[in-house]
Amino acid sequence: MTDGDRNLTRREALRAAVAVGGSAGLAACLNLESQPTETGEANRNTDRPDGTESAAELPNRQHAWNEFSRTDKHGNPVLARHHVLLLANYVGDGPVDDVDRKQAANAFRELEETYRWASDGLLFTVGYSPAYFDRYDEPLSESVDLPRPAALAPFEDPSFDTPDLLVHLASDRASAVLEAKQALFGELETANGSEVTETIDGIVELVDRRTGFIGPGLPAEHDDVDGVPDGAVPKDAPLFMGFKSGFVENQATENSVTITEGPFAGGTTQHLSLLRTELDQWYNQDSREQRVAKMFSATHAAEDLVEGVGDNLGDSSLVSETGVGDRVSDDAFEEGVVGHAQKLARARDENGDPRLLRRDFATVDDGRTGVHFLSLQESIADFIQTRSAMNGTDVANVGGVGTKNNNGILQYITTVRRGNYLLPPRSKRSFPRPS
Amino acid sequence: MWPGRDPTRRDFIAMSGVALGMSVAGCATGDDAAGETETPSGAAPGGTEATPEGTKAGRENELPTATAQERPLVHIPAHQDGMRMVGMTEVGPYMVAMSYTLLHDFWVLAGQEKSYVRINDGQGLHLMATVWDPEYNQRIPLGSPPVEVRDAASGDSVAEKSLWPMLSQQMGPHFGDNVAFPDEGEYTVQLSFDPVSARQLGEYRGRFTDSVDAEFDLLFRTDITNNIRERFVDEAGQAGALEPMETNMKPNGSLPGVRALPGDHGGIVEGGAAKFVVQVLRKAPAGIDSSGPYLAVSARTPYNQYPLPFMGLRATVSSAGEEVREPLKAAIHPELGYHYGAPFPAIAMGDEMTLEVGAPPQIARHRGYQTAFLEFDDMTLTLGEQ
Numbered sequence: 001m002t003d004g005d006r007n008l009t010r011r012e013a014l015r016a017a018v019a020v021g022g023s024a025g026l027a028a029c030l031n032l033e034s035q036p037t038e039t040g041e042a043n044r045n046t047d048r049p050d051g052t053e054s055a056a057e058l059p060n061r062q063h064a065w066n067e068f069s070r071t072d073k074h075g076n077p078v079l080a081r082h083h084v085l086l087l088a089n090y091v092g093d094g095p096v097d098d099v100d101r102k103q104a105a106n107a108f109r110e111l112e113e114t115y116r117w118a119s120d121g122l123l124f125t126v127g128y129s130p131a132y133f134d135r136y137d138e139p140l141s142e143s144v145d146l147p148r149p150a151a152l153a154p155f156e157d158p159s160f161d162t163p164d165l166l167v168h169l170a171s172d173r174a175s176a177v178l179e180a181k182q183a184l185f186g187e188l189e190t191a192n193g194s195e196v197t198e199t200i201d202g203i204v205e206l207v208d209r210r211t212g213f214i215g216p217g218l219p220a221e222h223d224d225v226d227g228v229p230d231g232a233v234p235k236d237a238p239l240f241m242g243f244k245s246g247f248v249e250n251q252a253t254e255n256s257v258t259i260t261e262g263p264f265a266g267g268t269t270q271h272l273s274l275l276r277t278e279l280d281q282w283y284n285q286d287s288r289e290q291r292v293a294k295m296f297s298a299t300h301a302a303e304d305l306v307e308g309v310g311d312n313l314g315d316s317s318l319v320s321e322t323g324v325g326d327r328v329s330d331d332a333f334e335e336g337v338v339g340h341a342q343k344l345a346r347a348r349d350e351n352g353d354p355r356l357l358r359r360d361f362a363t364v365d366d367g368r369t370g371v372h373f374l375s376l377q378e379s380i381a382d383f384i385q386t387r388s389a390m391n392g393t394d395v396a397n398v399g400g401v402g403t404k405n406n407n408g409i410l411q412y413i414t415t416v417r418r419g420n421y422l423l424p425p426r427s428k429r430s431f432p433r434p435s
Numbered sequence: 436m437w438p439g440r441d442p443t444r445r446d447f448i449a450m451s452g453v454a455l456g457m458s459v460a461g462c463a464t465g466d467d468a469a470g471e472t473e474t475p476s477g478a479a480p481g482g483t484e485a486t487p488e489g490t491k492a493g494r495e496n497e498l499p500t501a502t503a504q505e506r507p508l509v510h511i512p513a514h515q516d517g518m519r520m521v522g523m524t525e526v527g528p529y530m531v532a533m534s535y536t537l538l539h540d541f542w543v544l545a546g547q548e549k550s551y552v553r554i555n556d557g558q559g560l561h562l563m564a565t566v567w568d569p570e571y572n573q574r575i576p577l578g579s580p581p582v583e584v585r586d587a588a589s590g591d592s593v594a595e596k597s598l599w600p601m602l603s604q605q606m607g608p609h610f611g612d613n614v615a616f617p618d619e620g621e622y623t624v625q626l627s628f629d630p631v632s633a634r635q636l637g638e639y640r641g642r643f644t645d646s647v648d649a650e651f652d653l654l655f656r657t658d659i660t661n662n663i664r665e666r667f668v669d670e671a672g673q674a675g676a677l678e679p680m681e682t683n684m685k686p687n688g689s690l691p692g693v694r695a696l697p698g699d700h701g702g703i704v705e706g707g708a709a710k711f712v713v714q715v716l717r718k719a720p721a722g723i724d725s726s727g728p729y730l731a732v733s734a735r736t737p738y739n740q741y742p743l744p745f746m747g748l749r750a751t752v753s754s755a756g757e758e759v760r761e762p763l764k765a766a767i768h769p770e771l772g773y774h775y776g777a778p779f780p781a782i783a784m785g786d787e788m789t790l791e792v793g794a795p796p797q798i799a800r801h802r803g804y805q806t807a808f809l810e811f812d813d814m815t816l817t818l819g820e821q
Contacts, residue, residue, distance in 0.1 A: 226592060280596055285612075287548060290545035290550055293548065333793040333794060335546045335793075336794025337545040397632045397765050399762075399793050402600070403577075404578075406544075406545055406546075
């Protein structure tokens with residue numbers, strides 16, 4: 001690690017400030033970010049990016065984040081480090097009226113004008129749930145597959161999120177996600193040096209606020225919560241389970257998750273689940289080789305394909321290259337263990353490509369480790385199919401594998417909440433009509 | 436005499452004069468695996484920590500002496516502890532017993548890879564859940580039941596994890612793990628059971644398909660745990676196994692004796708220190724999509740006849756010049772108990788049969804079983820000739 005202790009402390013403080021939120025959190029963040037750093041995080045007063053002036057500069061796909069994000073040396077898009085999820089309800093009964101629709105549209109547009117559309121500025125999406133579309137008499141366009149959330153495994157019993165809308169704020173700057181929330185809800189007079197004039201205050205009611213982070217070092221700095229042994233998470237791990245994910249070869253593209261027809265062409269669907277992770281056994285009882293076998297495959301473990309957190313894998317988890325996706329049942333029988341990535345390799349579309357674009361991140365909300373598993377896919381059916389592959393029910397009675405025993409990482413995660421949303425194209429971002 | 440042994444444990448053994456009727460093998464003191472009892476620093480109090488096998492340290496932990504290397508695959512451990520029953524309750528189709536003993540070391544498996552789970556400093560218990568069908572008294576050895584331990588007064592969570600499916604000489608198949616308890620006091624233990632993934636046959640068809648919860652109240656007091664007897668066993672390291680514990684749990688975990696099994700007896704083969712009892716049922720039980728014969732293989736430990744779940748097992752049967760090779764699926768049946776089976780339409784006494792093991796039983800091992808049931812050669816027999 002090149003970071004000194006002082007800087008680790010600073011990053012920890014920034015993450016904590018996001019979790020705290022509110023004006024206190026924001027003030028703490030801005031103060032921290034204005035201090036000079038060794039890691040190149042920008043100084044607010046000198047190079048905090050200004051907003052995007054022209055709406056025409058921005059893609060119509062709300063989810064087109066990759067070209068506005070960093071990429072790592074292997075070409076993998078790097079998700080912004082700090083995240084806030086805002087679950088909110090429209091305050092009125094029935095359909096949203098045009099005055100409110102216009103007000104929200106202006107507020108979202110003003111956010112774009114306040115921050116540069118980039119992971120070092122602010123990226124955000126606004127999604128709408130099936131419950132939202134129930135406000136209208138006419139049904140949601142058949143070109144969109146957006147069922148109500150449901151339990152997706154025989155061994156899970158999640159609660160269901162049914163807010164009208166979900167706003168996902170993402171930035172490498174803790175201050176931006178905090179400030180943007182407050183600007184959106186009319187809690188600030190200025191944001192990023194601009195006057196706040198348009199807000200959704202008064203037309204929506206916040207029902208839940210969730211926070212998270214992803215990136216090398218962040219999980220290890222937050223191991224003082226329930227669900228993970230202190231000091232166990234590798235110092236450079238981007239997520240609590242200690243391995244990299246989101247390899248570009250194992251992700252759907254922004255293009256392939258885009259809805260192509262109907263009134264929401266250019267949009268996509270979004271699934272958000274909250275997974276709790278319990279990692280005492282993972283780190284204190286499983287060996288490293290067992291962790292690699294359960295996360296990737298027995299082949300990855302036997303051939304020592306994963307170094308450290310898996311940065312050596314480059315742009316692929318190697319599930320296709322090794323062919324392990326075709327050997328799930330054979331491995332269950334012969335090896336007695338099947339890997340998480342190995343099982344997911346089976347959930348490919350007709351072109352052999354992954355169905356999900358993962359944008360998940362770690363959390364310590366409520367003092368417990370977990371994952372806000374956020375993914376984008378053309379249809380919720382794509383998510384259900386992928387989750388079904390991950391459930392491994394087909395190998396739950398094959399050889400050494402059980403419902404959870406040696407069945408990927410199922411033993412260590414519990415699905416607590418699920419919710420489904422439509423991300424309309426940007427032109428219909430504000431309270432879309434169903435067709 | 437007992438290298439690496441924790442002196443505080445020896446002290447309280449010396450002080451403990453109370454003999455209990457129930458005891459359980461496997462606490463980590465004084466076994467011939469020297470070094471395993473040393474407590475690593477930096478680990479959670481009362482918790483556990485893995486030592487990967489295959490590392491120098493792991494190998495040294497496992498086989499530190501010539502004696503250990505010569506040890507029979509299934510052997511008597513050096514010591515046994517008592518156990519305390521927390522409670523017993525009927526939930527859905529199950530009877531569930533919750534019990535505990537002293538913190539134990541054990542081994543978890545993923546494939547051939549074994550990880551040694553050592554005991555760390557601090558106070559805690561080895562929690563054990565035992566599950567059976569009260570109608571036919573068959574243990575259900577499958578699952579990874581989530582457990583949550585809470586402080587009864589504050590509601591604060593002390594531990595939340597999935598228990599390992601485990602095998603111990605005195606407790607048989609159970610679900611367990613070590614749990615650190617921060618303080619003496621009252622706790623609640625909430626257990627959840629997922630639907631059984633094994634085939635459910637005969638009267639068991641469709642019986643174990645719902646998720647059920649069970650809750651117990653647990654009093655954690657060190658004066659109770661200090662009185663859980665530990666004794667050293669003179670026959671330690673010799674071939675054999677400690678007897679199944681006598682408890683008020685009705686089935687002791689042993690599978691039915693060979694003569695009690697339904698069907699025609701095809702013989703018994705041995706491999707990896709396990710026994711494979713071969714039975715042929717002339718008509719496949721309900722739950723199997725066949726009206727023809729059904730081959731059932733009861734894979735079990737020697738001595739105590741415990742089932743060996745989570746194993747890849749395949750049979751090749753040659754009848755009248757025709758060879759059929761099929762994987763055998765894990766299943767539970769009121770009379771066969773836990774077994775592996777598949778329909779073989781043409782199977783008959785006199786046929787040649789070969790059993791191959793893929794994955795060794797992926798069940799965590801307590802002491803005395805850690806070197807057994809890992810490597811298997813193919814096993815052959817002529818049905819009915821024994």
